[in-house]
Every structure is written in structure tokens, then in C-alpha cells.
Amino acid sequence: MPSEFELIRRHFVRPTPQAILGPGDDCALIASSPGMQLAITTDMLIAGTHFLPNTDPHQLGWKTLAVNLSDLAAMGARPRWALLAGSLPAANEPWIAAFADGLFACASHYGVDVIGGDTTRGPLTFCLTAIGEVPVGTALRRDQALLDDDLWVSGQPGLAALGLAHLQGRTELAEVLVKPCLAALQRPLARVELGLELRQRGLAHAAIDVSDGLLADLGHVLERSAVAAELFVAQLPPLPAAADPVLARRCQLAGGDDYELVFSAAPARRAEIAELAVRLALPLWCCGRVIRATPGQLTLVDDDGQAVPIKDKGYDHFG
Template sequence: MPSEFDLIRRHFDRAATHCDLAVGDDAALMRPSPGMQLAVSTDMLVAGTHFFADADPALLGWKTLAVNVSDIAAMGALPRWALLAIALPAADEAWIAAFAGGLFDCARAYAVDLVGGDTTRGPLNMTVTIIGEVPAGQAITRDGGRAGDDLWVSGQPGQAALGLAALQGEASLNDEGRRRCLDALHRPQPRVALGLALRGVASAMLDVSDGLLGDLGHILERSHVGAIVDIAALPLAPLLATGAAATTARRCLLSGGDDYELLFSAPPARREVIQEMARRLALPLHRIGSLTGDTGVLLLRESDGTLHPGAAAGYDHFG
């Protein structure tokens, strides 16, 4: 049976492009670019909580890194380096090779160096610490939203949650809809290019991992504002085109997690800039409402103008 160090050498020791020393020593040596701040984030994925224990290891490898890249994108930063700590029930080389292949596919796609980490025997889980760079003072945080700002969301929130609902037998989707939703669930696409483009444009931002309304609540809390979300402005039609029931599609759009789209606020004067950004990046950007001065108050506006409270609560591991 291969040793821990054999597994690391065979599957996780790859050439690094932007660090002085990567895998194989007691620590990595990295040199931040002049004038940059470091953005650092950690996420843990646990079998049975974040993914099914029999998940495709290649897809799991992609997602393990992608969800961390998304955190860096949400700061308007450029992902650069990652460390992986992984616990494995057994030294299954075929599984590990497929997992590493998916992880390094994502690393290549977003120019991230894997520079270290740890392996051990235990219940299947993986933790990534990711480090990015952003020009000093230009990070986009959650606390910059102001009353009157527009609210925007990228891409197609709700697809990943619909995919999960289909796997759990809670939604019936047509073939194309099921394919698209499962792809969104298993291979999220971090919006790095959008995050970089939004420097100096967005006033507050985060990525949608625990549900659109729940994550919006974090912006409201940190920015000390409220919000009105226009239901008619949300991208519901593509979810209905999957064959999902209207109530299921709406629930997944508003409160489903695992989207890793960017939710951000920006002054109304930036609308044309953002619309041009959407064209240039070939990425839909939806203006879905606005921030208000009613601190902590989240309202949903139906197509007939009716206002009613929205629940600013997303997924909670201990809820």
C-alpha cells in the first residue's frame, strides 16, 4: 500500500508557476506582487454534508477547489495559491488519481498553484485554504452597500439547487434541464473575471453559496441597510424551462445554495458600465432590486407591486 508521501508525490506534486517553493518542504515560499494585499479564505467539504459519499471523484476534485476560488472572486481578487488538507478512509489510488485530476483541471483553468497541504486517514473530507491578491485598498467587501444602490446577481442562480432537488427525487426535470442543473451543481464556474471587472464599480459583493436571500442578508447586516428584491426581475424563466414546478423553481432561485454566482450592489450611475460588462464577458447580469435605508429589512416585491417580508436566512450547518 502506498505511503502518505507516495500519494502526495504521485498525485499532488505538480509544477508551480508563481511561487518560489511549493509541495515537498515544511512550508511553501510565495512572493506577493508589489502593492498587493493578500486575500485568504478556507472552506471545508465533508462527505454526507456537502456532497454524497459516492460522488464522482473527478467532479468532486473540481468543486473542492472551485468553491474556494469563488470566495476570492467575491473579493475582486485574483486567485494565486491553494493548500489542500484531505482525510481519506483508504488509500484508493484510482479514486485519488481521479480526484487530483479534477482538482488540477480547475487549478489550470484559474491559474492556481497547489503549494502544500496535508493528508491523513479518516472520514472523507477536504479543506482548501486559498490565497489571492488584490491591489491594496481595492478589495470589494460586504460592508460598502449604501441605500439607493442597485442590487445585481450574475448568471443563473437556482440551477445547482434544482440539480440537487432532482438527485433527491424532489424535482422532475426534462433531460436538458437535468443536464444543465447537474452541471451547475457539480462543476461551478467561479466568476473571477467578473470580480476583477467590478473593482471600483461594485460597492459590496459576495458569492451565493447558501442561497440568494440568505447571502443577501449578510450584505444587509454588514452594510447596515435593507433591500427590496423585485421578483419579476429574477431569472426564473430558465429554471421553469427545465420542467421544474413553479413553486420548486422559485424556492431554488430564492433560497437554494451552491450557485457560486456573484451578488453585488452598485450605484445606479454604474448601470451602463455593468451592462457593457455583461456584454463583454458574455455573462448575464440581472438587476434584481435595490438597497434601502431600512436597516435589516428585506422585502420582496411581486409583479403586481405587492410587498411582503423575505426571509434573509440561508443554509446553516447547525440550524
């Protein structure tokens, strides 16, 4: 049976052209570019909590990195480096090889060097730290939403939660929905290019990625910015036609695991944002507005202009 260090050497040591020194020593060595700040984020994925134990290892490798890159995207940072720590119940080398291939496929797609990490025996768990760069003082933050800002969301939140419901037997998706919903769940796309464009062009004031649910994550922006908001049901992305509409709406608002971006922007920038959506081939939906009310208050408004009771905002590990 290969040792810990042999497993690392075989599957996780690859060229790191953006680092001064990569895996193999006590520390990696990196140097940030002149005029840049480092944006650093970390996420933990635990079998049975963040992914099903029988998840395809290649897809899991991709997702382990992608969910961290989504945090960098939300701040308008360019991904550069990543470190991976993981515990494995056994040294199942074919499984590890597939996981590593998925991880490095994602790293290659987004231009990231995996520069180090650690492994140990234990319950199947991964903790990845991603590091990006952003010009000094320009990072998109949660605490910068302004009164009268529009609220936008990218893509189609809710597909990942529908995919999970399908796998767990809580719904049976129409055949046409199975592939896109499972792809959203198992191979999410971090909206890095969108985040970079929003920052570079000064389009967004505040931003966050949707990991715990659209309502929950938007609520974090409102709390940190000390503002309130209205979210208009009629202006949200259309629900998949072949899905149960009640479940689809719940997944859209509170499902999480989407890794789309929610951001606020001045109404005067609507045309530029619409043009950006076309250029990126990524739908961007203007679905709400920032208002003056109790800080953190979020009101869901139906087609008739009436407030809709909010029963579930999203996922909370300790809720």
C-alpha cells in the same frame, strides 16, 4: 499500499511556477506582488453534508477548489495559490487520481498553484485554503453597500439546488434541464473575471458570492453595511421553463451552492454593467435596490408591488 507521502508525491506534487518553494518541505514559500494585499479564504467539504458520497471524484476535485475561488472572486482578488488538506477512508488510488485530475484542471483553468497540504485517514473530508492578490485598499467587501444602490446577481441562481433535488429524488427534472443543473452543482464556475472587472472598473460597492442562498447571502451584505433592501421578483433571472415553478423559485432564492456573485452598484453605472455582461457573455440581472429601513431588513416584492412572506432564506449548518 502506497504511503501517505507516496500518494502526495504521485498525485498532488506538480510544478508551482508562482511559488518560491512548493510541496516537499515543512512550508511553502510565496511572495506577494508589490502593492498587493493577500486575500485568504478556506472552506471545508464533508461527504454527506456538502457533497453526496458517490459524487464523481473528478467533479469533486474541481468543485473543492472552485468554491474557494468564488470567495476570492467576490472580493475582486486574482487567485494565485491553494493548499489542500483531506482525510480519506482508504487509499483508493484510482479515486484519488481522478480527484487530483479534477483539482488540477480547475487550478489550471484559473491559474492557481497548489503549493501544499496534508492527508490523513478518516471520514471523507476536504479543507482547501485559497490565496489571492488584490491591490491595497481596493478589495470588494460586504460592508460597503450604499443607499439607493442597485442590487445585481450574475448567472442563474437555483440550478445547483435543482440538480441536488433531482439527485435526491425530490423532483424529476425534464431531460433538457438535467445536464445544466448537474453541471451547476458538480462543476461550478467561479466568477473570477467578473469580480476582477467589477473591482478594476470601480463598478461595485459591495459584493458576496451565493453559497448558502441568494436571500441569506444578500442578508449578510445588508447586515454588514447597516442598510436594508427590496428584491423584486419580476426582475430576478427567469425560472427554467421546464421546472416546477414553486420548487424552482425556492431553489433560486434559498437553494445555495450556486457560486454566482451578488453585488451593489450605483444606478449611474447600469449601462456599463450591461456592457460588461455582453463582453463576458454572462447575464447580469438588476433585481433590487438598497433602501433606508431597519438594517439587515430584506423585503421580497411581487409583481403587484406587495411584500411576499419569506419562509426560507438559505442553508445554515446549525440552523
